[in-house]
Amino acid sequence: MILTEFVDIALLALLAITGLALLKIRDLVAVVMLGGIYSLLCAGLFLVMDAPDVAITEAAVGVGIATVLLVGALTLIEREERPSQHSRALPLVVVLFTGAMLTYGILDVPPFGEADNPVQEHVTPRYLEEQEEEIGVENVVTAVLASYRGYDTLGETTVIFAAGIGVLLLLSGRKERRAGSEEDAS
Amino acid sequence: MSRNVILRIATKVLCPNIFLFALYVQFHGDYGPGGGFQAGVIMAAGFVLYALVYGLERTQGVFPPLWGHVSMASGAFLYAGVGVVTLLLGGNFLDYNALAVDHHDGQHWGIFTVELGVLLTVFGAMISIFYAFAGRRGLD
Numbered sequence: 001m002i003l004t005e006f007v008d009i010a011l012l013a014l015l016a017i018t019g020l021a022l023l024k025i026r027d028l029v030a031v032v033m034l035g036g037i038y039s040l041l042c043a044g045l046f047l048v049m050d051a052p053d054v055a056i057t058e059a060a061v062g063v064g065i066a067t068v069l070l071v072g073a074l075t076l077i078e079r080e081e082r083p084s085q086h087s088r089a090l091p092l093v094v095v096l097f098t099g100a101m102l103t104y105g106i107l108d109v110p111p112f113g114e115a116d117n118p119v120q121e122h123v124t125p126r127y128l129e130e131q132e133e134e135i136g137v138e139n140v141v142t143a144v145l146a147s148y149r150g151y152d153t154l155g156e157t158t159v160i161f162a163a164g165i166g167v168l169l170l171l172s173g174r175k176e177r178r179a180g181s182e183e184d185a186s
Numbered sequence: 187m188s189r190n191v192i193l194r195i196a197t198k199v200l201c202p203n204i205f206l207f208a209l210y211v212q213f214h215g216d217y218g219p220g221g222g223f224q225a226g227v228i229m230a231a232g233f234v235l236y237a238l239v240y241g242l243e244r245t246q247g248v249f250p251p252l253w254g255h256v257s258m259a260s261g262a263f264l265y266a267g268v269g270v271v272t273l274l275l276g277g278n279f280l281d282y283n284a285l286a287v288d289h290h291d292g293q294h295w296g297i298f299t300v301e302l303g304v305l306l307t308v309f310g311a312m313i314s315i316f317y318a319f320a321g322r323r324g325l326d
Contacts, residue, residue: 065231072320
């Protein structure tokens, strides 16, 4: 128990340090790398909270793919972030207000992992008890994701499909046009 | 392509293991953490690593962009197709019990197939997006 708390505190402290470093650093490559580290720490936190499925996803998407795509975007722009010309008062007010509202919201959240939390009392007991008979898959997460919530996952798959098509339409088409116009100019 | 020998050899060692791990995450999803979504991303990450070290051109020689588009579309088609098949077999949409006589077998087949569909779509979308980004001004 003490070990888990120690790991929690260590991960959260590193998360805070990474967040502050992200604010200070102006070299965008370093910012992208720190973003990856931030995701990796989040993945660690998910693992501590007994959500290995989410942790794997976070590690693969947040650390791997997102970092690579951002590095790819960096090859198209400058490496240094330009100092902002705008006043910092308004963003500060917005951040403080949002932070205050979130903290106020957290006060109402039931303690983590309590047996009588709403999340444990709604459909979860039914899934856990009937899954063995109805689905017969060892991993309940898979049973919920692919069978009980099959519609939702079909929707998610379609969203990913649509996102892929959208990016292809936006990026592939323009590249050809630009290559054509460069030839015209030369 | 990177001239760095260490990077190239390390990539050669890592890539097959990443693909193997992706397949493990995919097909072990019934028993442990993982499934189509995670496996698709890990599989795409293997190709991304290969492209970062060996260059986009060589990677597209191994895995042409068109395959990514086909994979993306066929995954969503496969998933929705399972729903249609269960409808034709007399069940509800995506009611895997209709797929086999024993409902446990039906659920297993249904989950296996839709997870395969998720894998194909996620992998195809990720690799297509990566190709689209990297192709604008090569990462080579």
